[in-house]
Amino acid sequence: MTDNQETVEAEDVTPSGRSSTLPLRPPCERLPGPKTSVCSRSYFVVVMVFFHVYIVNVIALLFYVHYSSSSGQEDASRSLDAPSGVHHQQRPESRRTPPSKPEFMRDVSLTRMEGVRVGHVQKVSLVPGKVHEMRTLSLKPLLFEIPGFLSDDECRVVMQLAQLKGLMESQLMVQEGQEELAKELNLRPEEIFNLLDINQDGQLQLQEVLRDGIWLTPENLREIYAGLKADKDDNGLLSLEEFRLLSNDAFQRFLLQRGVKRSQLVRNSRHTWLYQGKGAHRVLQEIKERVTRLTRVPHTLVDLSEPLQVVRYEEGGHYHAHHDSGPVYPETACSHTRLAANTSTPFETSCRYITVLFYLNSVDGGGETAFPVADNRTYDEVCLIQNDVDLMDTRRNCDKSNLRVRPTKGTAVFWYNYLSDGRGWVGVQDEYALHGGCVVTRGTKWIANKWINVDPDYQRQARYQQLVSQPPEEENDEDLTMNTHIQKPSIHQDL
Ligand SMILES: O=C(O)CCC(=O)C(=O)O
Ligand SMILES: [Fe+2]
Numbered sequence: 001m002t003d004n005q006e007t008v009e010a011e012d013v014t015p016s017g018r019s020s021t022l023p024l025r026p027p028c029e030r031l032p033g034p035k036t037s038v039c040s041r042s043y044f045v046v047v048m049v050f051f052h053v054y055i056v057n058v059i060a061l062l063f064y065v066h067y068s069s070s071s072g073q074e075d076a077s078r079s080l081d082a083p084s085g086v087h088h089q090q091r092p093e094s095r096r097t098p099p100s101k102p103e104f105m106r107d108v109s110l111t112r113m114e115g116v117r118v119g120h121v122q123k124v125s126l127v128p129g130k131v132h133e134m135r136t137l138s139l140k141p142l143l144f145e146i147p148g149f150l151s152d153d154e155c156r157v158v159m160q161l162a163q164l165k166g167l168m169e170s171q172l173m174v175q176e177g178q179e180e181l182a183k184e185l186n187l188r189p190e191e192i193f194n195l196l197d198i199n200q201d202g203q204l205q206l207q208e209v210l211r212d213g214i215w216l217t218p219e220n221l222r223e224i225y226a227g228l229k230a231d232k233d234d235n236g237l238l239s240l241e242e243f244r245l246l247s248n249d250a251f252q253r254f255l256l257q258r259g260v261k262r263s264q265l266v267r268n269s270r271h272t273w274l275y276q277g278k279g280a281h282r283v284l285q286e287i288k289e290r291v292t293r294l295t296r297v298p299h300t301l302v303d304l305s306e307p308l309q310v311v312r313y314e315e316g317g318h319y320h321a322h323h324d325s326g327p328v329y330p331e332t333a334c335s336h337t338r339l340a341a342n343t344s345t346p347f348e349t350s351c352r353y354i355t356v357l358f359y360l361n362s363v364d365g366g367g368e369t370a371f372p373v374a375d376n377r378t379y380d381e382v383c384l385i386q387n388d389v390d391l392m393d394t395r396r397n398c399d400k401s402n403l404r405v406r407p408t409k410g411t412a413v414f415w416y417n418y419l420s421d422g423r424g425w426v427g428v429q430d431e432y433a434l435h436g437g438c439v440v441t442r443g444t445k446w447i448a449n450k451w452i453n454v455d456p457d458y459q460r461q462a463r464y465q466q467l468v469s470q471p472p473e474e475e476n477d478e479d480l481t482m483n484t485h486i487q488k489p490s491i492h493q494d495l
Contacts, residue, residue, distance in 0.1 A: 371434065
């Protein structure tokens with residue numbers, strides 16, 4: 001049947017189905033030339049083609065929306081299923097040199113693991129020929145454990161390299177050097193008072209005076225008040241007048257008299273930093289690669305993060321509960337992106353988005369990593385110290401922590417110190433990520449920390465990456481070749 005016939009037949013019947021007596025007239029006025037009637041087959045074909053293209057577009061759009069909203073999850077599961085030794089596919093954005101427009105990283109989103117539920121086990125492919133199991137330890141914070149993340153040999157090499165480099169005290173004793181400095185400066189009591197009055201309220205809380213790394217139990221505080229007899233009006237605060245009555249170094253002498261012990265410090269350990277970039281020991285580079293695969297954070301971000309920190313606790317060593325990274329307010333700068341920050345920012349924190357902690361040996365006694373409020377229903381700072389029980393005190397109260405991880409050689413634990421902002425970037429600090437190292441009761445404890453630093457201020461992270469990726473001017477050819485790769489300015493003096 002031709003198109004013409006179709007048209008005529010269609011016109012032959014009225015809507016009521018009765019035969020029309022009107023003279024036959026084509027239903028659609030046509031221009032002379034090719035047949036373009038809406039009732040023609042070619043028109044039908046064109047419509048169908050458009051219709052299909054439209055459907056395909058809609059499907060493509062749906063896929064795009066789906067992938068961009070749950071990319072992290074998708075990437076994670078894809079990578080988890082990948083056969084051993086197959087490298088996780090990085091987003092092209094994370095590898096390429098950043099273009100100059102400030103939005104260059106807008107499409108880079110951070111993958112976040114799915115915890116599913118406590119005890120959930122996922123298989124992860126991190127090294128060729130081996131599948132690791134990753135167990136969810138808590139959802140608040142999102143915390144995982146991966147046994148056998150490092151081999152025995154790797155643990156040994158990391159400890160040996162740290163020893164070779166030399167470990168230093170993680171926290172200096174409070175009185176070391178301070179007395180000499182104070183004498184040298186010959187400060188007046190008012191000047192010292194001002195220095196100590198952190199919140200500038202014209203009063204000294206004892207915590208302000210003694211805050212420098214000394215861990216004060218409620219009993220300590222009472223003892224200090226009584227010992228100093230400085231608080232004449234007994235209101236728990238020192239006014240400038242009360243402060244004047246003390247000799248300049250009364251506090252120091254008090255501390256010396258009582259003999260501040262290492263055990264009274266916030267942390268009692270030694271540590272060093274190991275660079276993991278080009279030219280570093282093969283094992284260190286491989287650990288960095290493995291961490292990148294595990295966390296699925298773009299390479300560049302891992303490359304621009306702090307080096308590996310190796311920590312050694314002797315018997316009696318500890319680290320009271322703390323956050324690896326603080327809250328980020330609009331006026332807070334991140335240490336690693338300081339270069340790209342407004343220099344007048346009053347606060348600074350390390351912006352450690354993820355902590356990956358490796359146990360380099362199995363500890364004979366104690367030394368667990370404690371998470372006092374993990375998976376608590378609510379977080380309330382006040383509840384941390386109740387009835388003289390300070391949950392942050394890992395020397396006394398580790399047994400009251402919600403979660404403790406036993407140090408086992410080669411095991412890695414990792415957690416997020418910040419929540420997601422819901423748009424694939426870093427959100428607010430996760431208060432539940434509070435943790436500490438319980439006192440080592442027997443033997444020594446070796447750990448390593450790999451922190452992944454990400455600035456919650458997306459644009460600042462972007463600017464920083466641009467800054468460090470730009471080759472310096474007036475370099476010779478050889479240097480230019482080297483500088484086409486992102487170079488990291490040292491953020492640790494001791495590297
Ligand atoms: O020693 C531990 O188990 C915890 C160490 C820690 O929290 C740290 O080094 O920041
Ligand atoms: Fe920590």
